[in-house]
């Protein structure tokens with residue numbers, strides 16, 4: 405089939421990158437892009453940072469302007485939710501009663517915030533953060549002196565904490581675990597970020613288990629902890645992680661397990677359907693395990709790989725991922741996956757506000773967390789894919805460049 409009709413469900417980061425790849429590779433068949441948000445594909449990272457702060461225009465979020473899609477003949481349908489997939493007929497049924505036929509389909513439906521399963525979660529003034537529409541609601545709450553309680557001390561909770569604090573709000577972060585970002589960074593990095601937030605007036609309570617949200621009429625007025633303690637709040641942000649948006653795929657009978665299962669070619673259990681981005685769980689060959697990643701880099705790389713494979717250009721998707729988080733003037737970049745490490749080496753002194761934490765397994769460098777350290781980050785992005793085996797003494801010596809530690 406020389407010009408297959410390609411449909412993409414979801415118009416976010418992975419979808420936009422897949423479209424770019426199809427255009428660059430000169431795909432001549434029809435490309436239909438369906439997005440339920442009513443917006444052109446845009447970048448989400450600024451939603452908790454500059455866009456929330458009001459220092460980045462809405463236009464600057466867009467990955468491409470509308471004319472780009474029109475110029476390349478992309479049938480872009482924003483504001484359209486795919487309701488179901490008829491795999492036998494290769495047809496997507498849209499919520500408005502129309503449908504789109506495809507030869508090849510990419511699911512790039514992303515993820516959505518995990519809901520707070522507690523009494524009071526439905527009150528006015530309780531927010532989540534995933535989309536521009538969420539920011540519009542959240543921003544209306546931001547005013548100096550107002551009290552925000554953020555439930556969840558992960559990246560998004562802490563990024564919003566930093567943005568709100570810089571806007572003069574009174575900020576409290578509640579984290580159920582014994583340290584912030586505990587799922588993704590080392591204790592040294594958690595401790596560093598806790599101290600940096602505290603220094604700027606953010607109150608972080610770890611080991612804080614929320615019991616319920618307390619109303620004043622229909623609006624949230626406080627957060628009650630399991631120990632009975634109450635924290636007054638003008639509004640609340642719930643940031644307790646995301647869940648893969650795989651309901652459409654599950655209903656269509658595709659294999660799913662914490663995301664849509666794909667092979668190393670980004671292909672689902674249906675040979676005509678691929679998946680990429682936050683919604684997909686893929687086998688990482690480098691790490692020897694199946695992973696579902698939530699990052700721009702992953703959406704970009706998987707969107708590219710899936711598009712190439714849909715064009716019949718066999719491309720194994722096996723990238724070492726990386727992720728960043730900006731909080732105040734601190735830039736954290738994590739390269740690789742640390743899950744199976746057996747050794748941790750700290751490079752530099754956190755007091756100097758630029759340091760790294762290196763993770764090894766059987767002597768091989770598998771992940772590096774960097775704080776304000778571009779050189780280590782850049783070196784890690786070359787060394788980890790190359791399976792570098794650094795000398796431990798050199799690795800621990802910040803005077804030796806990371807790239808020279810082998």
Ligand SMILES: Cc1cc2nc3c(=O)[nH]c(=O)nc-3n(C[C@H](O)[C@H](O)[C@H](O)COP(=O)(O)OP(=O)(O)OC[C@H]3O[C@@H](n4cnc5c(N)ncnc54)[C@H](O)[C@@H]3O)c2cc1C
Nearest residue numbers: 414416417418440448449485486514681682698699700703
């Ligand atoms: C506030 C915030 C800050 C972030 N900061 C960072 C950061 O600093 N660094 C980083 O690397 N990553 C960051 N991320 C994560 C990153 O933005 C995501 O990993 C990335 O957007 C995933 O891309 P995606 O294409 O898989 O999903 P998305 O960009 O979420 O796109 C999926 C789209 O599909 C739509 N959709 C779902 N179901 C349907 C349907 N049935 N029909 C039609 N459309 C549908 C969704 O509404 C959405 O528009 C952040 C995310 C958020 C929310």
